Amino acid sequence: MKDKKFYITTPIYYTNWVPHIGHAYSSLVADVIARYKRIDGFDVKFSTWVDENSQKALLKAQDLWMNIVDYLDMMATKHQAVWDWLNISYTDFIRTTEPRHHKFVQEVIQKTFEAWFIKKGNYEWLYCIGCESFKKVEDLNTDWLCPDHLTKPEIIKEENYFFELSKFQEKLEKFYEENPNFTIPNNRFNEMKTFLKEWLEDFSISRNKKLFGIPFPIDKEQVTYVWYDALFNYLTVCKYPVKSGLSISPDLDMDFWPADLHVVGKEIARFHVIYWPAMLEAAGYEKPKNVLVTGFITVDWQKIWKSLGNAIDPVEFSAKYSRDLMLLYLLTAFPIWNDWDFSEEQAVFMYNAKLANNLGNLLNRFLVLSLKIWGKIQWKIDDKISYNISQLTSWYDSIRMNSYDLKQTLDKVFLFWDILNKYLDDTKPWNLKDESQLEELINILYTLWEWLRIMAICLYPFFYDKMWELLNRIWLNYWDLEKCDLNFNELFNKTETFTIKEKWEALYPRI
Numbered sequence: 001m002k003d004k005k006f007y008i009t010t011p012i013y014y015t016n017w018v019p020h021i022g023h024a025y026s027s028l029v030a031d032v033i034a035r036y037k038r039i040d041g042f043d044v045k046f047s048t049w050v051d052e053n054s055q056k057a058l059l060k061a062q063d064l065w066m067n068i069v070d071y072l073d074m075m076a077t078k079h080q081a082v083w084d085w086l087n088i089s090y091t092d093f094i095r096t097t098e099p100r101h102h103k104f105v106q107e108v109i110q111k112t113f114e115a116w117f118i119k120k121g122n123y124e125w126l127y128c129i130g131c132e133s134f135k136k137v138e139d140l141n142t143d144w145l146c147p148d149h150l151t152k153p154e155i156i157k158e159e160n161y162f163f164e165l166s167k168f169q170e171k172l173e174k175f176y177e178e179n180p181n182f183t184i185p186n187n188r189f190n191e192m193k194t195f196l197k198e199w200l201e202d203f204s205i206s207r208n209k210k211l212f213g214i215p216f217p218i219d220k221e222q223v224t225y226v227w228y229d230a231l232f233n234y235l236t237v238c239k240y241p242v243k244s245g246l247s248i249s250p251d252l253d254m255d256f257w258p259a260d261l262h263v264v265g266k267e268i269a270r271f272h273v274i275y276w277p278a279m280l281e282a283a284g285y286e287k288p289k290n291v292l293v294t295g296f297i298t299v300d301w302q303k304i305w306k307s308l309g310n311a312i313d314p315v316e317f318s319a320k321y322s323r324d325l326m327l328l329y330l331l332t333a334f335p336i337w338n339d340w341d342f343s344e345e346q347a348v349f350m351y352n353a354k355l356a357n358n359l360g361n362l363l364n365r366f367l368v369l370s371l372k373i374w375g376k377i378q379w380k381i382d383d384k385i386s387y388n389i390s391q392l393t394s395w396y397d398s399i400r401m402n403s404y405d406l407k408q409t410l411d412k413v414f415l416f417w418d419i420l421n422k423y424l425d426d427t428k429p430w431n432l433k434d435e436s437q438l439e440e441l442i443n444i445l446y447t448l449w450e451w452l453r454i455m456a457i458c459l460y461p462f463f464y465d466k467m468w469e470l471l472n473r474i475w476l477n478y479w480d481l482e483k484c485d486l487n488f489n490e491l492f493n494k495t496e497t498f499t500i501k502e503k504w505e506a507l508y509p510r511i
């Protein structure tokens with residue numbers, strides 16, 4: 001058991017669809033961070049899967065003339081297959097119809113009620129099933145439709161239970177002040193702060209109709225509002241983790257709480273940045289450490305819609321090209337605080353430029369030189385460039401990856417390839433043909449080698465498969481990445497044996 005613990009989550013996905021590229025974006029961001037934390041010596045808990053108690057899933061099942069339970073089973077399997085295909089390195093899976101989640105949600109509602117944060121009231125509101133969220137008139141477009149789903153909201157009038165969010169206005173303001181990096185990036189945090197200043201009203205957390213959902217423990221005639229149940233999934237997996245079969249083992253993973261990071265899309269930031277900390281405080285739990293908010297991907301500048309047929313399937317796309325191409329594009333084409341219009345052409349272009357050409361060129365040069373000399377040699381790094389290496393490693397670890405700036409991290413590592421290609425252009429090792437120049441040649445080669453190893457480790461959380469292959473090609477396979485705690489110094493000044501005797505296949509073939 002490691003003492004350094006890290007708990008990361010993706011949103012749990014609605015199951016009226018199979019995941020599209022926008023959903024894959026959330027899961028890939030979380031996956032890269034989880035993999036990075038693992039090589040940085042953390043015991044990582046990574047949780048994901050499906051949000052099932054929604055009205056839209058129920059409507060979809062009815063459309064298909066399917067029994068809701070069968071429908072949800074089918075969709076949960078489909079979702080899991082997508083995450084497995086994409087090799088999302090989750091450790092915990094949760095379906096919100098599981099008995100452990102029902103049990104936990106009912107416990108927290110009871111606790112919140114006893115702490116006087118739940119009251120009965122009259123609910124008269126507009127509700128958008130697409131958003132699974134209530135709306136105000138000013139949220140609608142000029143045709144009185146939900147601007148995101150272009151559907152008419154339901155008008156709901158009933159007596160039900162409210163969570164007293166208004167009691168948390170000042171507490172939240174104070175919490176934000178004390179935790180200035182609670183929400184990343186800054187533009188999203190500012191949006192939330194503005195929202196907090198303007199409007200914090202109590203919100204309904206139960207529904208009077210006998211809908212599909214978790215029975216509301218203090219009034220069995222009602223069911224729990226889907227968002228109120230869904231957010232608690234993050235805690236259910238700590239409180240009742242399924243470590244073996246379906247046994248419910250209380251508190252087993254509570255030492256992972258509070259969560260280190262929730263990765264969420266911008267349209268659900270409000271639920272995670274405003275409601276969630278208040279709900280936790282009301283139920284007597286600590287608040288999460290960070291929320292990372294991602295932007296929105298559009299296709300042909302339109303929202304992704306099944307009915308428009310513009311959804312990009314991440315499985316098909318990565319099968320056509322590769323996971324690495326898809327990830328490179330999603331994480332480097334645009335910063336996390338932006339929205340972006342998806343372009344296949346641009347994705348291929350970036351892959352060819354960065355992975356096939358830039359890295360490919362470097363590896364080829366390394367290979368050609370290595371084929372010339374092998375044997376047991378004491379290597380020495382070229383001082384001219386060792387400074388850049390230590391700069392890269394300290395920067396990588398302490399600055400960018402730990403502030404979850406994945407684009408900057410990748411851009412920076414790619415920049416170092418350029419520096420290295422330039423180093424070769426300057427030193428021209430291919431001209432060192434004389435016996436007396438052997439030592440110089442070896443030093444250049446060693447320097448190159450050292451760099452490649454370090455960059456392969458920096459890129460491992462992103463492109464784990466190919467980087468592992470690269471590390472194997474340059475003999476680092478003895479190094480246990482998950483135990484190294486990113487101690488790059490371990491790597492320096494070792495006596496190594498060169499064994500490259502044959503040409504390699506290109507690591508990233510051009511498309």
Ligand code: MSP
Binds near residue numbers: 010025026263
């Ligand atoms: N079930 C809720 C989340 C509950 S978490 C306690 C939900 N589900 S969702 O399936 O609609 O969306 C899941 C995630 O996918 C969200 O973070 C959302 O922002 C993200 N995306 C869905 N479409 C997207 C794009 N087109 N682009 C980028 N991300 C988007 O909300």
